[in-house]
Amino acid sequence: MTTSPDRPEADPRAAAWLVAPRAAGVRDALAERGLAARVLAPRDDADGDAYAAWLQAASRGFLDAERTPEQISAARERAGRRRITGVYDPSGPMPDVPVATIGSWIAPLTLPGGAEIPSCAISAVTVAPTHRRRGIARALLEGELREAVAADVPIASLTVSESTIYGRFGFAPAAPSAAWRLDTTRATWIGPVPAGRVDYIPRAAARELLPELHERVRGRIAGEIPVPDAVWDSMAGTRPDAKDPGSVRAVRHQDETGAAQGVALYTVKENHDDFARSSASIVYLIAATDDAYAALWRFFVELDLVGEVRAGELAVDEPLLWMISDQRAATITLGDHHYLRVLDVAAVLEARRYAHAAVIAIELDDPLGLSGGGYVLAVSEDGSASVTMGERHGDAVALALGVEELSAIVLGGVSVATLAAAGRVRCSDVAVASRVFGWHVQPRLSFWY
Ligand SMILES: CC(C)(COP(=O)(O)OP(=O)(O)OC[C@H]1O[C@@H](n2cnc3c(N)ncnc32)[C@H](O)[C@@H]1OP(=O)(O)O)[C@@H](O)C(=O)NCCC(=O)NCCS
Incomplete structure (x- = not known):
């Protein structure tokens, strides 16, 4: 299966999932608590207010501010790829605002060796603090897993806000991640001198290249799924509602034939006390070849006026560690990241x-x-x-x-x-x-x- 999450219509199982009603088991479990679950249709005008309320509830659940109309419309445009469910409490003062949310879609997950299997990717799990610990999340998650089994989806996946929540449902951290803080005043580049060239490109051009590059590399890396368009837009600052989009810089690596082989997005924070020790944060770095990898990382190791480079969601065994003169220049924090649940x-x-x-x-x-x-x-x-x-x-x-x-x-x-x-x-x-x-x-x- 090679569908993008934003084009689920290309895969019948993914398309059917988006509109599948919640199974009787979930509805019954919620009804026992006086609640009702409903699958929304965010792009259907008739459902417009329902989607806005769902988004506000999910936003509140993750401690974010209330969404503006501009943010709601940007989110709605990118919302077609998930089945989203709201749970409603008719006895409350705002019966149209969900007291719980969940979203899921069918994503191809890469396994060791490069095969892909459909995964039920789950996100936006929130329960309002006013309704917590009454078994609402359990009803939704168990329902999601049972519905995935019924739809012949062999695995479920998610990333988590807290490590303690999902083990009870059979999820475990399967792909860890590494966060790097690299002291570039200590680290000297000792890696290869890569062929090709690195240039700045407009953010919008980087945004166009990223999905294509990710499609090329994701088959080699177990644990990857396609990156949703909304996530690319957030990284590249290309959403209409992006905060401070101009702070994102984009560089591209091209090989000797002129083909794009890598892209990096980053932001910089000035250090007013010592301008030459400003810090750069890599938003995303993708390299389809060894040369692109070396060229882009060398760019960051040697960035003028920058004393510290930060990057997250890296592999736990980045070759970069062997491309710098002083391994102690790197402070690497390992963490649990991609959780899977075999079905x-x-x-x-x-x-x-x-x-x-x-x-x-x-x-x-x-x-x-x-x-x-x-x-x-x-x-x-x-x-x-x-x-x-x-x-x-x-x-x-x-x-x-x-x-x-x-x-x-x-x-x-x-x-x-x-x-x-x-x-x-x-x-x-x-x-x-x-x-x-x-x-x-x-x-x-x-x-x-
Ligand atoms: C996490 C959250 C969804 C749990 O919802 P909930 O409806 O209160 O959960 P439930 O009542 O169904 O609890 C199910 C079980 O998980 C446990 N649990 C729930 N939240 C937990 C947490 N944050 N840490 C550890 N255990 C938790 C409960 O104790 C219960 O355990 P038990 O069945 O063994 O007794 C809710 O607290 C929330 O929205 N948190 C903020 C947003 C968030 O972090 N979402 C998760 C995104 S990955």
């Missing part, structure tokens, strides 16, 4: 590739009863795998784990050995299982949603 074990495990052939008998526990049971994963010498239900004895490596732990290892972001040492899985041969699930490219997701 269909066979579909997920058969789609990815493996580094080592073996047979693993998996005993999976799923507290929500969506995917638990016995599975036999048989990995061939060519790295492909087949999965059958049932138990297998004999030579198979035994691996007993919960759906959270399976979701954590599915991209190779953490090893079975680490989870075994943490007491999170039981395994009869940790070395073999770690080699099977490990992957040579660390998973990553380059943005938040």
Whole structure:
């Protein structure tokens, strides 16, 4: 599946998801609490006020200010790609303003080896502080997962405001991220001298190039999904309601043939006490080739008047660390970032590739009863795998784990050995299982949603 999240009509499953009503289970769970759930149609004029109220509720839930009419109309234009649900309390003083929100869409998720599987990408989960801890989020999230299973979507995904919320639903951090603070007064570039050239380009031109470049690289990086148009617009400052769009600078790398191979967006903050130690924040950096990677990072390491460069949502093993003279110039903070929740074990495990052939008998526990049971994963010498239900004895490596732990290892972001040492899985041969699930490219997701 190669659809963009902003063009779900290209994939029938993604298109059907957008308009699917909420299942009876969700509606019943909310009705027990005197509440009603409704799927909105943001681009339908008849639903105009409902979308504005939904957006205000979601904005309040994330501690943002009230949205202006300009912001609402910019958001509405970009809103077609998600199924958005509002939960309403008819007994309250503002029955048309949701007391809870959720949005989701079907996004192709890259797995180790480059295959894509449809993922139920979830965002905008909020419950009003006046209605918290009554089981509303649970009703919505469990509903979302069960509806994804019914729609044959094998995995769910999200990025989180707090790490403590989603484990109970079977989600686990599968692609970690690294935030860098680089002291460029200490770090000297020792990486290769890349071919090609770096130039400033208008923000709008960068905005045009970014989706195309991301399409080229995302198949190589497990954990990536397409970046929604609204997110590109926020990064490039190309939304009509962007605050201070002129602060975003854009540079492009071209190879010797003139083809664009990388783009970076960044902002700069002056340091009034020491002008030569101003700081630059990289909003997004994408490189489709090694030369583009080296050229763009060299640009930042050598930026005049800048003493510190910050960047987030990087891979945990950036080659950049080996391209600077002083590794201690980099302060790197690791964090949990892309959370996954396996729904269909066979579909997920058969789609990815493996580094080592073996047979693993998996005993999976799923507290929500969506995917638990016995599975036999048989990995061939060519790295492909087949999965059958049932138990297998004999030579198979035994691996007993919960759906959270399976979701954590599915991209190779953490090893079975680490989870075994943490007491999170039981395994009869940790070395073999770690080699099977490990992957040579660390998973990553380059943005938040
Ligand atoms: C997080 C949030 C959506 C939870 O909504 P809620 O309706 O209060 O959650 P529920 O009542 O359904 O709680 C379900 C379970 O999660 C737990 N839980 C809820 N919020 C939690 C939090 N922030 N941290 C840890 N646990 C949490 C509850 O204790 C409950 O646990 P239990 O079922 O084991 O008893 C809500 O507090 C909120 O909107 N927060 C601000 C916005 C936000 O951070 N959204 C998440 C975006 S990723």
